[in-house]
């Protein structure tokens with residue numbers, strides 16, 4: 151099966167922080183893949199900007215290396231590599247000074263019919279100064295700006311950052327990336343819910359017992375320890391990726407997939423989250439920090455060793471029992487958990503249905519397990535629906551729990567595009583559906599801030615867990631107290 155390619159309009163994409171990690175690992179490979187698929191128009195251009203002094207050719211050399219490092223060699227054999235590199239040019243400019251900006255303006259304006267897109271792949275404290283200079287040099291009038299988390303470290307700083315960007319760019323031209331929204335399976339969640347008549351009638355507290363959202367990573371913080379120690383798992387993963395997933399599971403059906411229809415519904419979910427603060431934080435949350443252990447068969451250091459510090463109260467693991475206080479979800483817990491250096495890399499949403507109200511089977515049939523819908527984001531994206539069926543063969547009815555299992559890679563035999571491939575071109579298309587609106591980001595912080603404050607107030611260190619396990623035992627107790635259990639790896 152081949153993928154359908156929808157061409158986009160000609161654009162000029164300016165990447166600030168073009169020689170940084172995000173650009174090298176994600177943006178350049180994503181743009182190349184889209185080009186390879188014939189989706190980038192012939193005269194589209196990409197301008198790299200950073201403080202480093204590089205010529206156009208040196209920047210092309212940097213980009214070529216990024217492709218070699220992140221794209222399989224088999225995809226780099228054809229003339230497409232040189233065609234892609236020839237789209238790239240480079241301007242040296244600093245967010246805090248005027249040199250270079252006039253040259254950048256001249257390059258962008260040399261193609262007045264193009265859609266100007268500015269991707270701020272820089273540290274967040276530069277978002278404001280870069281936007282101001284884009285305004286000052288007349289580049290903001292038609293342009294779209296792309297920014298990425300962290301959007302603040304609390305509500306106050308998020309408001310200030312949104313304000314700075316908003317002074318130059320109206321909200322309908324601000325694209326806040328949460329790359330989880332660009333993942334194939336996240337889009338499939340919308341397809342599952344809204345393109346099938348089957349689930350929606352059951353999608354409520356009469357039929358759903360609970361929901362689990364797990365985003366587990368096997369890697370540690372490694373060279374990102376410096377940033378990570380100022381953030382922790384709550385800010386790094388829960389405030390954005392996990393709450394966005396929760397919104398997509400819990401939101402009411404929007405009237406269309408139009409950006410504001412979807413974002414209005416997500417916002418209502420965020421506003422309906424039951425507050426967690428000093429009074430209930432101990433019962434509803436668990437924080438952890440990994441100690442040395444084993445991963446992928448080898449010994450790995452603990453968080454403090456990676457950080458190079460004797461102490462830190464930053465959490466590398468969080469579990470939260472959240473609730474959405476509205477008619478649809480009253481009484482249905484949403485168990486959320488994420489962590490570094492867990493037993494395996496797995497991101498899943500498990501929707502656990504209620505048990506059947508009465509069994510017609512005798513004791514020989516065995517227990518009846520509840521139905522579950524498992525939406526697997528990674529690895530091996532797909533969907534599993536666990537059902538009870540009869541064990542084949544004579545001798546009476548014995549029941550067994552089996553999954554209808556669909557792996558997208560096996561079913562469709564296409565390469566799964568990286569989230570950034572979809573998101574960058576959605577900016578060119580002017581489609582904001584998969585981007586966070588300002589009020590969503592702020593509502594997420596309104597829920598997260600009191601949890602962070604309660605943790606600070608409690609002054610309890612994060613609970614230790616051994617690298618390569620599923621986190622502190624208190625996280626297991628959090629869900630088992632309710633008579634439920636964490637499910638992982640599609641179980």
Ligand code: BG6
Nearest residue numbers: 299329330367386387391497528
């Ligand atoms: C990022 C976090 O947003 O998401 C990282 O800052 C995390 O800490 C990453 O590792 C996970 O993304 P993915 O796509 O690999 O699941």
